[in-house]
Every structure is written in C-alpha cells, then in structure tokens.
Amino acid sequence: MADRRRVVVSGATAARARALPQAAPDPGGGPPGAEPSGAGHDPAGRETADTDPPDPPCPSCSVSFPLAACAGEPAGRGGDGAGLAQARALIRVQLRAALTTGATVMIVVTGLPLLLALAPALGRLRADGVPLAWAVLALGIQPVWVAASLLHLRRAEGAERALTRQTSRAAPPEHTAPTGGTAPAGRRGPVGRAGPAGRR
Amino acid sequence: MTVTATAASLSALAALVGMTAALGLYGRRAVRTTSDLLIASRGVTPWWNASAIGGEYISAAAYLGTAGLVLAYGADMVWLPMGATAGYVLLQAFVTAPLRRSGAYTISDFAEWRLGSRAVRRIVTGCVCFVGWFYLLPQFQGAGVTLRVLTGAPVWAGWALVIAVALLVVASGGMRSITAVQAVQFWVKLVAVAVPAVALLALWHLDGGADPASAGAPTFARDTRVHVGHGLTVTLPADTVVTVRGPVDGVPRAGERLRLPAGTHTIGPGADVDFPPGAPVPHAGRLTVQDGDTWAMPFGHGEGLGLYAGYSAMLGVLLGTMGLPHILMRFYTNASGTTARRTAAAVPALLALFSVFPVLYGALGRLYTPDLLLTGDLDATVLLLPQRMLPGPAGALLTGLVAAGAFAAFISTSCGIVVAIAGTLSQCVRRRGVTAFRAGVVLALAAPLALLPGIGPQGAANVVTMALCVSACSLCPLLVLGIWWRGLTAPGAGAGLLLGGGLSVAAGVARLVAGPFTGWPAVLLTHPAMLLAPLSFAAMVAVSLLTRRRVPRRAERALARLHLPEDITAR
Structure with missing residues (x-):
C-alpha cells in the first residue's frame, strides 16, 4: 500500500511540476498559498498530521493536501483512467445535486415576487392582523432554506459515501474508512476541544 | 438619549471590548506559528465554525441596516435577509467542499492553483480588496452613527474605536483568536437583538398593538x-x-x-x-413618502423599475454571498471538505434564527421612531427603539444590550474582512510571514478610512449590497466555473473578472462619489447585478472556448481532487 502510494505521488507531482512551473517551491499538492510559512512543510501539518485522518503523513507531500495530486487514482486500482472516470462520474452526480438545489432556490426566489406582482391581492391578505406576505417572507421561507440545505448535505454526502464504499470494496484498505463520511471525530488540533466533530 | 441609557450602553460597550480583548489575548497565548495566525491550524469543529461564520456575516448591515431599510422602504426589504440565507444554501451546494479540498487558503490561491496564472491571481486579489473595502465602509460608518446616537460623540470616535479593536485582535491573535471572538459574538448578537425584541413586542401589545401599516403616511404618535x-x-x-x-x-x-x-x-x-x-413626518430628501398600504406591499410601487431592482438586488445578494472572501476563508479552518460542507449546512439555520428580529424592529420603528425618516439616520432604528418604547432604567438596560450587539457586529465583521484582505495580500509578496500579514492589516484598514470622510451618508445595507454585487459579478463566476467546468482557461477567467468586477466596482464608486442619481441610471448603478453577473459568466465561458488550447493540462486532475472525498484521495 505504502509503496504504491509513493509511486503514485511522485508521478503526479512530476506531472504537476510540468504543468505549473512557477509553483515549484511548493513541494506537494497544495496550491501556492496553502503554505503560509513558505518554508518546507506546512507547520499546521506538523501539528495535525498525525491527528487528522484527511491529512495522513506523507513525506513527499505538503501536508495540507497530501495525496490530492493522486486524486486521479482513487484506491489505486485500474490505473489512472479508471480513477479519473470515477471522479468524472462523481462530479456529474454532485453537479446534478447542486443544480437541483440551485434551481429550487432560484424558483422560490423568482417565483414569489412574480406571484405578488401578478396577483397583488395576495399581498394584501392578512392573517390575524399580520400581513401574510410579511409572515411568509420573514418566517415561512427560512425553514425552506434550512431544509434545502440539509437535503443537499445528505445527497452530497450520500454520493461520496457510495463512491467510498465502491472503492473500498475494490481495494480493502488496511484501516477501514469511517462510514459516516470523513468527519475526523474527536481527534483534533489544539483548538478543537469541542466534542465529536461534524456529527450533528 | 438619557444619562442612564448612555451609561448602560457605554458599560455594555466596555464589557464587549473587554471580552473581545480577553478572547484575543487567549488566542495570542495559543498562537505559535504563522499558520496558527492565519488558519487556526484547521482544527475548528463545524458548529463552532458555523457560529463564527454567522458572527462574521451579521454585520452592521444585517444588525442595524435591515431594520432601517424596513422602516423606510417596507416590505421590499424583507427580501434581503431571506436572500442572504438562500445565498448560503447555494454556497454549500456549489462551493464549500470542493474549495476546501483544493487546500487553497484564499480565493487568489485557488485561482492560481486552478488556472496556473499569476495574472489571474493579481486580478482576483484586486477584486477581493474592493469587496472587502466596500464591506468595511458601512462597518465604520455604523460604528460612528451608533456612538453618536448613544453618547453624542463625533462620528470619528466610533471609527477609531472599531479600528483600534480590530487592529488589536487581528494583529495579535489572527484567525485563531477571531474564530473564538466571532463564534461567541454571534450568540452575543442573537441575544442582544432577541431579548429586547421580545420585550418590545410585549410592550407594543400592551400599548394597544397599533398597526404599522394602517394609516396613510407615518405620523408622530406624541409630542x-x-x-x-x-x-x-x-x-x-x-x-x-x-x-x-x-x-x-x-x-x-x-x-x-x-x-x-x-x-x-x-x-x-x-x-x-x-x-x-x-x-x-417629513421625509429626508432621498426617501419617498409611502402610505401604509404601499409600505406593507412587496413591490407595491414603481412596477417595472421596482421589479427589476428587486430581482437584481436579490441576485446580487444570492450570488455575492458565494464569493465573500472573509466567509470563504473561514472554511479553511475546517479539517476537511466534508466538515466544511457540514459547517455551511448549519449556517442557514443560525441565520434564520437571527433574521426575523431586524424586520420586527423595522416594523415597530414605523410606529415609534418615525422621526428617523426626517433625520435620515435610519441605521439608528434598532438603537433608539428601546428608549422610545420604555423610558426609564429598563429601557436603558435594553439599549445597553442592543448597543453591545451592534458593536459586536462591527467588530466581528471588520476583523473577518481585515484578516481576509491581509491574508490575500500577504500571500502575494515574496516574503510571507507575520510581518507581511501585519502590513496587510494596516493597508486593509487604511484604504476605507481614506474614503470615509469623502462619502456622504449612506445606509449600511446599501453599501454592503454594493460589496455583494462586486463579489457576485467577479468572484462568484470564477469559483463556480473553476470548480465545475474543466474548460475554464486563464484568459477566460481574467476577461470575466475584469469585465464584471471592473464594471461593478465602477458603478459602486460612481454611486459613492458622484451620486445621487435618479430614474433608470440610479437603478442601474445601485443594482447592476442582474446585468453584470450573467455578463461575467458569459465572458468567462466565451473567452475560455475561444482559447480552448490554453485549458490547463491538469484541469481534469484538479477537478478530481476538488470533488473526490478525502478518504479516497488519502488511501
């Protein structure tokens, strides 16, 4: 596993170096600015490298996003093409989810004023003295946004989990990935004293 | 303002500044490296970070501005808080997780990494600076108005106070301490706005529950x-x-x-x-007199113009929220794309809690503080209402609470923007580090301060809408296309940014310096998002298609990295 990983990393880093010559001082996958100290490894990484699952130790990479350069190679199976194909499929699914959410928001946002413009009588309706339009705008719409946001969260995480399951079946890793997404529960850097992260 | 109210608000202010300084110093003690200073070492949990984002977003505009706008313009303005919350839904759907996975600290970093172009990076940095400066202006102005209304101090005293606190917090503790400052201040603001609102609502009910929208034009209820x-x-x-x-x-x-x-x-x-x-009530020059019915009706006046302005303002707020540099930077403090997305999903719930109250203050303001329509100090609505409705010590206490919330709003937003601008600027120079960051802080504060005396009185919410519009027309298209479309090229992104960002900045500056305008030019200058945002998207797509050969070779890999979850990329 480790061998394979290292091979992939160096290959991908080389590819990056070719494409992005000005980013040369940046030794790993991170964008130029992800390394505020500018000297070698991200100091944040030194602190958190062994605590944050998404940032596993990897000597040849900047820790802020260590193996991202090998993102085209999920689980290292089937070579580059298959990995990129998987990524493309995931992007399609996620884009569809994002567009659905975006369309919902846009329909509500454009629909309501149009409704009021076309049928002004609706704007004068009152429920118990409170203008209905005000009640809907101030109280009624916000829960819709909260629901849309949570729904999208579920859909997006579901798509990612499905892909994780699929790849872990293809290549059973030594450490099983947590099924609840990648939330790095409990183990944190110095600030994150608050309990299990991300489990709401 | 009575002496008790002044005393109460000054002690509330002192308590708030004390708390901010304590949290800031606590952060300073914990800061060990530059990365601590910039990103809090990426160890902030979703709820804590979502609170911090809420704290950062609820600025002078949301806290004071919305109530004033509702008082003056009525139902049209109830849309704005709703649009802001919706903007966070879009932000979560389109931007957060991929942006976090890119590992980019600022939008400039993202642009350079994604497109491999220093030129685009510089343009993005310029856009970030303008968005931040436009956003800082109303914070300073709001602080000036608040201190003047509460104590009679000259406006510059409020500016100086906010700048001093921001300098202290940011330069000492950086992102680590402002995460704590902002997360706590969100809850301070929520309590500060909610408790008086409930009390005032009860008073209004006892008072007979007069209908703000019943009469013709607003009238003075008493001498x-x-x-x-x-x-x-x-x-x-x-x-x-x-x-x-x-x-x-x-x-x-x-x-x-x-x-x-x-x-x-x-x-x-x-x-x-x-x-x-x-x-x-006589109305100040720029305000139109509205009878109750027009006031309570969304889009009840100026049909075509009103509908265009409404849609355009809404689009600006929606898309602009996606590109706010100080908000996007906050997600970098999350450990992974997944936690960043969860953070973003929690934000609409927090904002929904908050956004009911300013509307309430605005509606009550039409009954109890109509004189603000005469003086034009609309941003003072929230501050004056408790004293007006409840003279005496109880009212003074509520005024103190409201004032503390207002200063929490100025301080937390100012700190967030200053960190965003300073972080972006300091990443551009060769010698990065604490010194560059501190130089960036000074520049971030100095530029709006130089503009401040030159511009006339502007409603806080109006200027913030301008900042959102710049972001909607430049940074939002860049992020959305950069994250979802592998065909984006550096020339395409540059063209869109220059066109959309340049024109919206020009519109904003023209409004600030040359105004006031009337008729169609006024509407176009105030709300250009409807025209410029699609234009910017179109320019990016069209120029990218024309320069198809310059699609970065690694675009495919970059996109894969943005979207694949970390547990796959890390295995």
Missing part, C-alpha cells in the same frame, strides 16, 4: 422634538403647524409657531423642531 444637526432638505406630505427654534427655509426662528405648507423645505443647520401629535 416630538427633533434636533436637526446639519442642514436637511425634507419633503412634507401635508400642511403642518410646528414650533421651530433655528433656521427653516433659510429664515431663523426663535421658538415661534409656524405653518409649513406641504412640499419641500430646508431645515437647519442646528434647528429644533417640535411636532404635535398626529403631525405627518
């Missing part, structure tokens, strides 16, 4: 003395008999009764006008 400091041009909706001490229409008066015919008048400088109960 009201209005002090007009600087000269004003006002529109009087009906003939009124008033008692005046000071110049009116250029003639100095010494406390005599005077019959003012309906129409335009000039009052002041330095005039005291006594209005009898039931007198119609």
Whole structure:
C-alpha cells in the first residue's frame, strides 16, 4: 500500500511540476498559498498530521493536501483512467445535486415576487392582523432554506459515501474508512476541544 | 438619549471590548506559528465554525441596516435577509467542499492553483480588496452613527474605536483568536437583538398593538422634538403647524409657531423642531413618502423599475454571498471538505434564527421612531427603539444590550474582512510571514478610512449590497466555473473578472462619489447585478472556448481532487 502510494505521488507531482512551473517551491499538492510559512512543510501539518485522518503523513507531500495530486487514482486500482472516470462520474452526480438545489432556490426566489406582482391581492391578505406576505417572507421561507440545505448535505454526502464504499470494496484498505463520511471525530488540533466533530 | 441609557450602553460597550480583548489575548497565548495566525491550524469543529461564520456575516448591515431599510422602504426589504440565507444554501451546494479540498487558503490561491496564472491571481486579489473595502465602509460608518446616537460623540470616535479593536485582535491573535471572538459574538448578537425584541413586542401589545401599516403616511404618535444637526432638505406630505427654534427655509426662528405648507423645505443647520401629535413626518430628501398600504406591499410601487431592482438586488445578494472572501476563508479552518460542507449546512439555520428580529424592529420603528425618516439616520432604528418604547432604567438596560450587539457586529465583521484582505495580500509578496500579514492589516484598514470622510451618508445595507454585487459579478463566476467546468482557461477567467468586477466596482464608486442619481441610471448603478453577473459568466465561458488550447493540462486532475472525498484521495 505504502509503496504504491509513493509511486503514485511522485508521478503526479512530476506531472504537476510540468504543468505549473512557477509553483515549484511548493513541494506537494497544495496550491501556492496553502503554505503560509513558505518554508518546507506546512507547520499546521506538523501539528495535525498525525491527528487528522484527511491529512495522513506523507513525506513527499505538503501536508495540507497530501495525496490530492493522486486524486486521479482513487484506491489505486485500474490505473489512472479508471480513477479519473470515477471522479468524472462523481462530479456529474454532485453537479446534478447542486443544480437541483440551485434551481429550487432560484424558483422560490423568482417565483414569489412574480406571484405578488401578478396577483397583488395576495399581498394584501392578512392573517390575524399580520400581513401574510410579511409572515411568509420573514418566517415561512427560512425553514425552506434550512431544509434545502440539509437535503443537499445528505445527497452530497450520500454520493461520496457510495463512491467510498465502491472503492473500498475494490481495494480493502488496511484501516477501514469511517462510514459516516470523513468527519475526523474527536481527534483534533489544539483548538478543537469541542466534542465529536461534524456529527450533528 | 438619557444619562442612564448612555451609561448602560457605554458599560455594555466596555464589557464587549473587554471580552473581545480577553478572547484575543487567549488566542495570542495559543498562537505559535504563522499558520496558527492565519488558519487556526484547521482544527475548528463545524458548529463552532458555523457560529463564527454567522458572527462574521451579521454585520452592521444585517444588525442595524435591515431594520432601517424596513422602516423606510417596507416590505421590499424583507427580501434581503431571506436572500442572504438562500445565498448560503447555494454556497454549500456549489462551493464549500470542493474549495476546501483544493487546500487553497484564499480565493487568489485557488485561482492560481486552478488556472496556473499569476495574472489571474493579481486580478482576483484586486477584486477581493474592493469587496472587502466596500464591506468595511458601512462597518465604520455604523460604528460612528451608533456612538453618536448613544453618547453624542463625533462620528470619528466610533471609527477609531472599531479600528483600534480590530487592529488589536487581528494583529495579535489572527484567525485563531477571531474564530473564538466571532463564534461567541454571534450568540452575543442573537441575544442582544432577541431579548429586547421580545420585550418590545410585549410592550407594543400592551400599548394597544397599533398597526404599522394602517394609516396613510407615518405620523408622530406624541409630542416630538427633533434636533436637526446639519442642514436637511425634507419633503412634507401635508400642511403642518410646528414650533421651530433655528433656521427653516433659510429664515431663523426663535421658538415661534409656524405653518409649513406641504412640499419641500430646508431645515437647519442646528434647528429644533417640535411636532404635535398626529403631525405627518417629513421625509429626508432621498426617501419617498409611502402610505401604509404601499409600505406593507412587496413591490407595491414603481412596477417595472421596482421589479427589476428587486430581482437584481436579490441576485446580487444570492450570488455575492458565494464569493465573500472573509466567509470563504473561514472554511479553511475546517479539517476537511466534508466538515466544511457540514459547517455551511448549519449556517442557514443560525441565520434564520437571527433574521426575523431586524424586520420586527423595522416594523415597530414605523410606529415609534418615525422621526428617523426626517433625520435620515435610519441605521439608528434598532438603537433608539428601546428608549422610545420604555423610558426609564429598563429601557436603558435594553439599549445597553442592543448597543453591545451592534458593536459586536462591527467588530466581528471588520476583523473577518481585515484578516481576509491581509491574508490575500500577504500571500502575494515574496516574503510571507507575520510581518507581511501585519502590513496587510494596516493597508486593509487604511484604504476605507481614506474614503470615509469623502462619502456622504449612506445606509449600511446599501453599501454592503454594493460589496455583494462586486463579489457576485467577479468572484462568484470564477469559483463556480473553476470548480465545475474543466474548460475554464486563464484568459477566460481574467476577461470575466475584469469585465464584471471592473464594471461593478465602477458603478459602486460612481454611486459613492458622484451620486445621487435618479430614474433608470440610479437603478442601474445601485443594482447592476442582474446585468453584470450573467455578463461575467458569459465572458468567462466565451473567452475560455475561444482559447480552448490554453485549458490547463491538469484541469481534469484538479477537478478530481476538488470533488473526490478525502478518504479516497488519502488511501
């Protein structure tokens, strides 16, 4: 596993170096600015490298996003093409989810004023003295946004989990990935004293 | 403002500054490396970070501005808080997780990494600076107005206070300490706005529950003395008999009764006008007199223009929220794309909790503080209401609470923007580090301060809408296309940024410096998002298609990295 990983990393880093010559001082996958100290490894990484699952130790990479350069190679199976194909499929699914959410928001946002413009009588309706339009705008719409946001969260995480399951079946890793997404529960850097992260 | 109210608000202010300094110092003790300073070492949990984002987003505009706009313009403005919350839904759907996975600290980093172009990076940095500066202006102005209304201090005292606290917090503790400051301040603001609102609502009910939208034009409910400091041009909706001490229409008066015919008048400088109960409220020059029905009706006036302005403002807020540099930077403090997305999903719930209250204050303001329509100090609505409805110590206490929340709003937003601008600028120079960051902080604060004395009185929410519009027309298209479309090229992104960002900045500056405009030019300059945002998207796509050969070779891999979850990329 480790061998394979290292091979992939160096290959991908080389590819990056070719494409992005000005980013040369940046030794790993991170964008130029992800390394505020500018000297070698991200100091944040030194602190958190062994605590944050998404940032596993990897000597040849900047820790802020260590193996991202090998993102085209999920689980290292089937070579580059298959990995990129998987990524493309995931992007399609996620884009569809994002567009659905975006369309919902846009329909509500454009629909309501149009409704009021076309049928002004609706704007004068009152429920118990409170203008209905005000009640809907101030109280009624916000829960819709909260629901849309949570729904999208579920859909997006579901798509990612499905892909994780699929790849872990293809290549059973030594450490099983947590099924609840990648939330790095409990183990944190110095600030994150608050309990299990991300489990709401 | 009574002495007790002044004392209460000053002690609340002192407590708030003390708390901020304590949290900041605590952060300073914990700061060990530059990365601590910039990103809090990426160890902030979703709820804590979502609170911090809420704290950062609820600025002078949301806290003071919205209530004032509702008081003056009515139902049209109830859309704005709703649009802001919806913007976070879009942000979560389109931007957060991929942006976090890119590992980019600022939008400039993202642009350079994604497109491999230093030129695009510089353009993005420029856009970030303008968005941040436009966003800082109303924070300073709001602080000036708040301190003037509460204590009678000159406006620059408020500016100085906010700048001093921001400098202290940011330069000492950086992102680590402001995460704590902002997360705590979100809850401070929520309590500060909610508790008085509930009390005032109960009072209003006991008072007979007069309908803000029932009458014609707003009237004074009781004998009201209005002090007009600087000269004003006002529109009087009906003939009124008033008692005046000071110049009116250029003639100095010494406390005599005077019959003012309906129409335009000039009052002041330095005039005291006594209005009898039931007198119609004169409106400051830029405000139109609305009867109750028009006020309560969304888009009840100026049909075509109103609908365009409404949609355009809404689009600006929606898309602009996606590109706010200080908000996007916050997600970098999350450990992974997944936690970043969860953070973003929690934000709409927090904002929904908050956003009901300013609307409430605005509606009550039409009953109890209509004189603000005359002086034009609309941002003072929230601050004045408790004293007006509940004279005495209880009212003073509530005023203190509200004032603490207001200063929490200025401080947390200012700190967030200053960190965003300074972080972006300091990443551009060769020698990165704490010194560059601190130089960036000074530059971030100095630029709006230089502009501040030159611009006239502007509603906080209006200027923030301008900042959102710049972001909607430049940074939002860059992020959305950069994250979802592998065909984006550096020339395409540059063209879109220059066109959309340049024109929206030009519109904003023209509004600030050259205004006021009327008719279509005014609407186009105030709300250009409807035209410019699609234009910017179109320019990016069209130029990218024309320069198809310059699609970065690693675009495919970059996109895979943005979207694949970390547990796959890390295995």
